[in-house]
Ligand SMILES: CC(=O)N[C@H]1[C@@H](OP(=O)(O)OP(=O)(O)OC[C@H]2O[C@@H](n3ccc(=O)[nH]c3=O)[C@H](O)[C@@H]2O)O[C@H](CO)[C@@H](O)[C@@H]1O[C@H](C)C(=O)N[C@@H](C)C(=O)N[C@H](CCC(=O)O)C(=O)O
């Protein structure tokens with residue numbers, strides 16, 4: 005591809021384009037080590053390091069054009085200055101792969117909780133109806149039936165455009181995280197559907213306030229295609245606000261789900277055992293195997309989207325009611341001693357609330373909750389997580405979650421400090437997660453439910469060598 009085609013729609017601050025328009029570009033890289041002959045290297049100012057430091061390495065590896073943010077002179081290859089390299093990467097990656105999202109049916113799901121579950125519910129419905137789906141998200145990416153491990157929930161724009169281009173599937177279902185939006189990872193992607201599940205306290209280490217977090221989430225909806233549709237849960241406070249915001253702004257179709265009479269898909273009755281909704285003039289019951297009112301909302305988001313995709317209504321209902329669940333999301337495991345264990349990915353106060361409440365509604369006589377806090381991630385939610393755990397469980401065991409860059413010693417001190425200040429007498433600390441789970445199992449009696457939250461499907465504990473199996477494997 006010629007350079008001037010690659011730079012189509014890119015806002016350039018400076019750079020000699022007149023003499024370099026016809027340079028032939030053979031690829032794009034944002035990692036200096038990936039650069040090959042004829043590549044454009046995009047230098048990104050990151051969180052850990054600065055990509056501009058690797059420009060010389062990129063040139064040695066064969067880069068023929070550099071895109072970056074600073075004023076840089078004296079390079080042996082053309083340099084193009086832009087305001088935001090991450091945004092530029094999205095624009096040129098989309099151009100390089102011939103704007104794949106324009107030709108595909110792309111569904112983006114955002115929200116604090118429920119993105120992964122809703123994705124898999126929708127995938128299940130669509131696949132049952134005969135469509136093939138690419139999945140991009142936290143648990144894994146699946147493209148043309150092939151599983152590719154995911155590094156991020158929302159991949160970098162370069163990886164994302166490559167996936168969109170490689171996908172031969174009928175539909176692409178992707179999770180869009182607020183980090184992904186802030187870091188322009190979906191720049192250059194046009195969506196047919198944007199779904200909003202809910203919003204609650206999370207990531208305030210990254211976004212300064214809930215308002216700021218909300219503003220970032222809403223930016224996804226600017227990326228809808230002209231005929232695209234927003235699907236929004238208006239039983240959520242922020243979802244209701246989003247509808248008000250979009251009503252005045254976008255020409256796109258808005259489709260709402262919720263209990264209010266104004267909802268397009270109206271909930272008539274919602275219990276742990278199932279949900280009744282009004283479809284046209286009929287009352288329809290939805291009861292997937294995966295328990296929990298939160299999962300009924302996820303199911304409804306998936307059902308509404310499948311409906312908007314013109315999937316046969318009876319087919320939708322039959323397939324959602326036989327949906328078996330997602331790895332690490334309220335996974336129920338019966339124990340030999342008559343107790344029940346649940347492995348779940350809750351790591352926000354709201355998710356913990358839903359998870360513990362669901363176990364109670366499922367008939368738990370006594371709840372033993374095993375959980376921890378993620379190092380380096382929004383510690384302003386820890387107090388609320390602990391308050392909910394101590395309020396709803398009969399006993400809790402505080403343990404370690406991902407340490408990330410926090411030392412083992414420091415994290416143990418932190419959980420002790422939080423427990424002293426905000427916990428109650430039913431709580432104990434067992435820092436080794438495997439031992440914490442085993443202790444919960446040993447002291448459980450028939451009718452007890454052991455709820456293990458935070459790691460879900462994950463088989464590792466970041467920066468902690470002692471645990472390399474999933475919580476599920478520890479139990480079984
Ligand atoms: C804090 C954060 O969000 N970091 C993301 C960011 O990386 P970064 O800015 O730290 O990169 P960096 O290491 O500083 O490097 C800067 C640049 O120098 C380049 N470089 C670096 C070294 C070198 O030798 N040569 C070179 O060219 C790098 O390729 C990069 O372009 O950009 C990368 C590429 O897009 C992301 O993979 C990475 O996500 C990291 C792995 C991460 O853990 N992110 C989390 C916080 C995250 O994004 N989570 C959300 C889900 C959140 C949730 O819902 O729970 C997600 O979407 O995954």
Ligand SMILES: Nc1ncnc2c1ncn2[C@@H]1O[C@H](COP(=O)(O)OP(=O)(O)OP(=O)(O)O)[C@@H](O)[C@H]1O
Pocket residue numbers: 115116117118119120121122142157179181201202298299301302332333334348349350351354355356358359460
């Ligand atoms: N609709 C919901 N409302 C509140 N909590 C939910 C909802 N759906 C799921 N949860 C809780 O959040 C946890 C994570 O669910 P899921 O993976 O589907 O969400 P996610 O948005 O993809 O999360 P993440 O961004 O952390 O990957 C679940 O294990 C459950 O405890």
